[in-house]
Amino acid sequence: MTVFRPRLRGLVSKLALFYVLLSLPTLIVVESAILIYEFQRFTSGVRASSLDHAAQRGARELSGLWPHLRGTGTEDTTALQLWLDAWILRLQQPHGGLTPDESYVLLELTEVPLGAAIVGADSRVLAQSGGDANWLLDLPTRDEVARARQARDRSAIELSGSSDSYTIQRVLVPLEGAAGQTGEFLFIELRVPSPWRHLLFDTSFESPTVFAFLIVFGLASSIFLAAWVTRRLSHIARAATAWSRGDFSNRIDDRSGDEIGGLSRMLDGMALDLRSLLRSRAQLATLAERQRLARDLHDTVKQKAFALNLQLATVRRMLGDSAGGSRLEPAQRLTQQIQQELGQILDEMRASDAELPFAERVRMRANDWAHTSGASLGFAIDDIPSLAPADEDSLLRVVDEALSNVLRHSGAQHVDLSLRRTAERVSLVIADNGHGASDESGGGMGLRNMRERVEALPGGRFDFESSPGRGARVTVSFRIEEPR
Ligand SMILES: Nc1ncnc2c1ncn2[C@@H]1O[C@H](COP(=O)(O)OP(=O)(O)OP(=O)(O)O)[C@@H](O)[C@H]1O
Ligand SMILES: [Mg+2]
Incomplete structure (x- = not known):
């Protein structure tokens, strides 16, 4: 643990020299x-x-x-x-x-x-x-x-x-x-x-008296000041050491209004952010691992169980009502049960990502989409404060629909997704480099639904821009409000 002690070349001598000079x-x-x-x-x-x-x-x-x-x-x-x-x-x-x-x-x-x-x-x-x-x-x-x-x-x-x-x-x-x-x-x-x-x-x-007074005053006040400052710096160092060990329960808690107090409050805030970042990273890692397992199970065991069921059904059909055929019936039922239970397990493993920060949820959606579409993705994502759950779901639907439109209508190779935050607003932009829309009026309900969802958000604005050969861009923006 770092503890600052007044040293000769430290604050005491500098302050004393400063006072006298x-x-x-x-x-x-x-x-x-x-x-x-x-x-x-x-x-x-x-x-x-x-x-x-x-x-x-x-x-x-x-x-x-x-x-x-x-x-x-x-x-x-x-x-x-x-x-x-x-x-x-x-x-x-x-x-x-x-x-x-x-x-x-x-x-x-x-x-x-x-x-x-x-x-x-x-x-x-x-x-x-x-x-x-x-x-x-x-x-x-x-x-x-x-x-x-x-x-x-x-x-x-x-x-x-x-x-x-x-x-x-x-x-x-x-x-x-x-x-x-x-x-x-x-x-x-x-x-x-x-x-x-x-x-x-x-x-x-007079002169020697005043000079002696100055030296004594300079030394005494600098020792006092340096001890006061170094004690507070020691608190900061102690908290920083605890943070570096992963213990974020330690806080500096310096309430004074001076610069060190301000710095301490900033560091306390930073420690809180760091803690929530580490937590969400850990959640994210667990979730990613769960999804990888689910994908593997889906692509291997579930497919094989499906194939086994098909083969059993074929053999059963070939054997007809013979004794062998009726002996296969429980085996086929068992295989179907395996398929069903595996399906349930996979659903649970793809558990809801609702506990993650919104920015992470957007990133995961987009990554999943990129995985299936084969297009490349560029991200520019800020941390944004948590929104009301219904608003987060609504926005995720907008992301899903915009990405699904890219896949269905644009032929794009690359999509840029940005989620940016200013003091009062959040903006979300999904832009592709596809061939663009010639006429969106003849489309289905996707764009209209997106607009309605966004306009239901506080201060929500929706925009869809596209022209042939120049890709398409969906822009969403809304005001940040305290979660309802
Ligand atoms: N990223 C895009 N690139 C090119 N054209 C697009 C893009 N997004 C939308 N469009 C055009 O805008 C039209 C309207 O899209 P919208 O999502 O409203 O309907 P849809 O996707 O055709 O059908 P639905 O979404 O109801 O299944 C689309 O038919 C398409 O022509
Ligand atoms: Mg659509």
């Missing part, structure tokens, strides 16, 4: 689309001066705290440094940070994209936060500080900064004390990589 590019496309969209929103939000506002808010806060943080005249900048670090941390917060709506991008990035510094009047850096070995803050130059000092609108000065693979924004905001400007500045720099750069070069925990 399909889902990986899909994932990359979806991830890229989301990233590009989020980064665009973020950078346009920052461009629409949210960085300026954050810097101004920071400068106001720092200005308020300046006396406490700086003290008077001391060089110690630790407090400034602490405030700056705390401020940068606050700006990264998802809510209330730099850009509350776009905080997702800041969380997404592995490196902090913000750097800040407190710059003195002489552009000396008092405190600095952010930046690392790969990213040195682009601190304001002496010129930039001088220009900021002279600028008219002194709330927030945007400095230039550009790079192909980063969006860079630099903002300088003057600090204000109670007596006006203190001369110091709060400087902030934002450096966000382009979405593509982020996707390709920045390592994040």
Whole structure:
């Protein structure tokens, strides 16, 4: 018995490969689309001066705290440094940070994209936060500080900064004390990589996680699917093995509506057809054997019994009423009984073929006819559903009459018989290659009877075509209906 097991080169690995190959590019496309969209929103939000506002808010806060943080005249900048670090941390917060709506991008990035510094009047850096070995803050130059000092609108000065693979924004905001400007500045720099750069070069925990998920998901679902499919294939294989042994009691019985279910139903149907075909073949073989025996008995034993009876009668007549003659009487009676009983046995042996499928009955009639007529036969016979018994008998009479007409009137050497089935109708054609009918009107009752029989069938149509020298053709067709 064949049982399918998931194999390495089988469905499991193919499905797993298929899942990974399909889902990986899909994932990359979806991830890229989301990233590009989020980064665009973020950078346009920052461009629409949210960085300026954050810097101004920071400068106001720092200005308020300046006396406490700086003290008077001391060089110690630790407090400034602490405030700056705390401020940068606050700006990264998802809510209330730099850009509350776009905080997702800041969380997404592995490196902090913000750097800040407190710059003195002489552009000396008092405190600095952010930046690392790969990213040195682009601190304001002496010129930039001088220009900021002279600028008219002194709330927030945007400095230039550009790079192909980063969006860079630099903002300088003057600090204000109670007596006006203190001369110091709060400087902030934002450096966000382009979405593509982020996707390709920045390592994040997401990609390995998603990749691992894909592998696990792909393997798990393919193992599950393959086990499910192979289990159903095993059912099919088991049933097919049973059928090949001639056991048609086994059915696949897969009721699901998918392709395997459809295939299973087709195979179940095929097994039923095969079973009835085998049965009718077996019946046919038995019947053919019975008929051969009957023919042999008829041609040998029955003829000899007949001849014996004739000889006994002759001898009896010759002997007359003598003692010998009367002794022959029981012998002759016995021979007659033998003839009679043999006749009965032969009738039984030529038992009715009514149990056979209709197509087989037609074929047998035609073969018997060919046997007696000596003409050759061409068949084109489809399996057709069983008809009502009376209709089958009627059609067989039509076949008999058409073949008998061929023998009596056509002189044909060959007859083509076709029994064809379409979705709704059956057609039966008997065509000969004889000399054809010159005039069928003067005939007997055969054609009329055939027409009447056929027209009594559901949707029955009868046609007889013939012209001299071109043979004759009887065409019958009728509609298939559920047996009545
Ligand atoms: N296959 C054929 N080839 C040539 N002529 C045919 C063929 N079938 C029928 N005919 C012609 O059609 C006539 C009518 O046939 P139909 O069967 O009605 O009568 P029949 O065979 O002569 O007599 P009945 O069938 O009553 O014994 C026939 O006499 C014959 O001339
Ligand atoms: Mg006839």
